[in-house]
Amino acid sequence: MKIAILTSGGDSAGMNAVVRAVVKVGILKGCETWVVREGYEGLVRGNTEALSEQSLDEEPVDLPDNTSPDGTSFNLIHNLRFGDGDLLKDGTGDHPGTRSLKGRYIVRVGFDDVRAWFAEGGTLIGTARSKTFRTPEGRLQAAYNMIKEGLDALVVCGGDGSLTGADVFRAEWPKLVEALQSEGRITAEKAKLHAHLRIVGLVGSIDNDMSMTDLTIGAPTALHRICEAIDNINSTATSHSRAFVLEVMGRHCGWLALLAGVSGGADFIFIPERPPTSESWEDEMCECIHRHREVGKRKTIVIVAEGATDRDLNPIKADHVKDVLTERLGLDTRVTTLGHTQRGGRPCAYDRVLPTLQGMEAVETLLEATPTSPSYMIGIQENKITRVPLMEAVAMTRAVSAAIEAKDFEKAMSYRDPEFKESFEGFLKISTLDQEKVPEEQRMRVALMHMGAPAGGMNAATRAAVRYCIRHGHTPIAVHNGFRGLLDDEVHELSWLGVDSWTARGGSELGTNRTLPSVDLDIQFVAHHGGGQETLSCFPHSNGSDTSLNALVDACDAIKQSASASRNRVFVVETQGGKCGYLATVGALATGASLVYTPEQGMDLDTLRRDVRFLKTRYKLDAKGRSEGRLVIKNEVASQVYTTDVMQKMLKEEGGTLFDARSASLGHTLQGGVPSPMDRARAVRLSLKCMAFLEREHVKLLQQPVKARHATPDSAAIITIQSSSLKWVPVQEMVAHADMQNRRGKNPWWANIKELAELLAGRPQLIGIH
Numbered sequence: 001m002k003i004a005i006l007t008s009g010g011d012s013a014g015m016n017a018v019v020r021a022v023v024k025v026g027i028l029k030g031c032e033t034w035v036v037r038e039g040y041e042g043l044v045r046g047n048t049e050a051l052s053e054q055s056l057d058e059e060p061v062d063l064p065d066n067t068s069p070d071g072t073s074f075n076l077i078h079n080l081r082f083g084d085g086d087l088l089k090d091g092t093g094d095h096p097g098t099r100s101l102k103g104r105y106i107v108r109v110g111f112d113d114v115r116a117w118f119a120e121g122g123t124l125i126g127t128a129r130s131k132t133f134r135t136p137e138g139r140l141q142a143a144y145n146m147i148k149e150g151l152d153a154l155v156v157c158g159g160d161g162s163l164t165g166a167d168v169f170r171a172e173w174p175k176l177v178e179a180l181q182s183e184g185r186i187t188a189e190k191a192k193l194h195a196h197l198r199i200v201g202l203v204g205s206i207d208n209d210m211s212m213t214d215l216t217i218g219a220p221t222a223l224h225r226i227c228e229a230i231d232n233i234n235s236t237a238t239s240h241s242r243a244f245v246l247e248v249m250g251r252h253c254g255w256l257a258l259l260a261g262v263s264g265g266a267d268f269i270f271i272p273e274r275p276p277t278s279e280s281w282e283d284e285m286c287e288c289i290h291r292h293r294e295v296g297k298r299k300t301i302v303i304v305a306e307g308a309t310d311r312d313l314n315p316i317k318a319d320h321v322k323d324v325l326t327e328r329l330g331l332d333t334r335v336t337t338l339g340h341t342q343r344g345g346r347p348c349a350y351d352r353v354l355p356t357l358q359g360m361e362a363v364e365t366l367l368e369a370t371p372t373s374p375s376y377m378i379g380i381q382e383n384k385i386t387r388v389p390l391m392e393a394v395a396m397t398r399a400v401s402a403a404i405e406a407k408d409f410e411k412a413m414s415y416r417d418p419e420f421k422e423s424f425e426g427f428l429k430i431s432t433l434d435q436e437k438v439p440e441e442q443r444m445r446v447a448l449m450h451m452g453a454p455a456g457g458m459n460a461a462t463r464a465a466v467r468y469c470i471r472h473g474h475t476p477i478a479v480h481n482g483f484r485g486l487l488d489d490e491v492h493e494l495s496w497l498g499v500d501s502w503t504a505r506g507g508s509e510l511g512t513n514r515t516l517p518s519v520d521l522d523i524q525f526v527a528h529h530g531g532g533q534e535t536l537s538c539f540p541h542s543n544g545s546d547t548s549l550n551a552l553v554d555a556c557d558a559i560k561q562s563a564s565a566s567r568n569r570v571f572v573v574e575t576q577g578g579k580c581g582y583l584a585t586v587g588a589l590a591t592g593a594s595l596v597y598t599p600e601q602g603m604d605l606d607t608l609r610r611d612v613r614f615l616k617t618r619y620k621l622d623a624k625g626r627s628e629g630r631l632v633i634k635n636e637v638a639s640q641v642y643t644t645d646v647m648q649k650m651l652k653e654e655g656g657t658l659f660d661a662r663s664a665s666l667g668h669t670l671q672g673g674v675p676s677p678m679d680r681a682r683a684v685r686l687s688l689k690c691m692a693f694l695e696r697e698h699v700k701l702l703q704q705p706v707k708a709r710h711a712t713p714d715s716a717a718i719i720t721i722q723s724s725s726l727k728w729v730p731v732q733e734m735v736a737h738a739d740m741q742n743r744r745g746k747n748p749w750w751a752n753i754k755e756l757a758e759l760l761a762g763r764p765q766l767i768g769i770h
């Protein structure tokens, strides 16, 4: 199959990762892969000139050894220059040593042409909004160009407009082919060969505005950019006791504003789906912020989504919000419009892993498509990659906008995924000083403790728990330094204001302790204490994995740059993770590592020998004159014998004149730093569920006769994420599902990722090394 991919509409981080995955997986599955530059516009323009220097049909002259034993082309087109020059004006791409793409919009690409693309923001193959493609004539020309190049299938990555265009194109295809044949532009044979067009859509949109998928490609990175801005603004706002109004993107969808509000610790947010409920939003906002100031808050952050309105659909604009805060509350207020900074920058880990998995699914969907199957959109729901009929998703997305236009905000919210609604309710619980006190006898004293290694999101979780407690009339108590602190009476009550700035902080504000005291503490998870109840709550360890992945991605991007800069160099990067290979494995996928070693699979001489031969062959296949850095990711305890040091020396020795080797141990850097927005938001969600659980269990306990009261085993539970829903698992049950000795799960979801990561790097088997 000949598969082409294009990116269309507004650019988003992760689009390059999609192109990379589709090209690489396509080739691995035996397809020919092409890219269409400048979105649909490129499809309409097609190829007017042959590739400079030499025709595409010719073998590249300087790469006699570019094909693997199974025929996979690694450097099909040597040094194509993507991403430079004004291509729509037929600009250049003419750089010394590279091939110009002038006059060519549909270009065949090989495995190595897309190497390391996912570290770059935006889209290297260009995107455009094409007026011509909206016309029947434009689409006829696009169909002609596709048939001329012999293309059978099209992958479109863009927003709902682009996906609508894709569906229109596919629905019209038989008529277009017929017209081309009757005009004599294609032969009957060609018409028969191209009777059906296979199309699949991927959602590239920073707003996360597409229905039937929980996350769109580029939205997590945009959230990163917003949170970085909020974190930076927080320090100046606190210093000057100022208010800041931030306008963020989101014409029809408040996801960015909402998640930024939750993870940035904002005071008030405006989103299109849920305008303020009272008659006057000005009163509602001022009252909320006035109370925050009264308890001593020095800074105010208000987030306004681009498309926010009041209940009558009058737009709410940042400047007006600023005037209200200045005039009514006398606050020194500034407006910051983040604008296009939200789109750009290096993709975060999520926007590398998700598009890679979705790109793979897209190719599989095309290969399985039949003339009668609908065109699919690849999404993600409940943490699973999904295929949904493209037009159903587009229709559902439009339904949200229609509901907003009809002022049916309940309906608009009901069309969003459950996580959106939970996040909104969660935001209200933790950001306002409103009270919803439970009856006196149900109030608890809740102890909050951090255990184990610090993880991104621990502090955000604690902040949310504290605020929930205060709102419901419970007393939140900090236990410092884990169980040791409880023994030593290192406890104190936490306040609403005291935890205000905790969201953005890394590490553990409460202090944590890995060691268990040698004395038996005899703690029950729910224990009686004085008039109230003292309840112990633990936060799950899965928090922080996104922060660690991002730290790994940042470090590896820098390492790879240095590895490529001077000469061919392999970097052996050692990661933390104990006996669990999650970080190394998913990190390998997110950084494009060539090899990954985990404790689960271990290391032996046969594997190492094969891997050394793979690296040698791989370097021999590289384009001449191009310096390549490659990563080998190794978990810290993947082997006691083949340590990182041994690996590095061995690779250096074996690399000879082909490549050099160095090593870097990332150690504790992977734990620390600023928690990622996704970890913060997830931590808040989990934390609020924890609190609700404790309340429920407490009420159950109170219903027992006083003298016979005892906590049941299932009142000690772990909150888990199964698919996308949160589930309570009694600790004892969790123990049955975990490999407690090695401190890891028994059936990890990421088990197959290692194979995929190595496959995308051109894995040993691929080039005939076994």
Ligand code: ATP
Binding pocket: 008, 009, 010, 011, 040, 128, 129, 130, 131, 133, 134, 135, 158, 159, 160, 161, 162, 163, 164, 165, 166, 168, 205
């Ligand atoms: P964003 O969410 O960033 O706006 P988008 O994909 O929704 O991205 P649009 O400008 O709506 O952006 O669409 C991108 C392109 O898709 C259009 O310029 C046009 O070429 C094509 N397109 C959109 N709608 C249609 C349609 N109904 N018929 C044919 N082509 C369409």
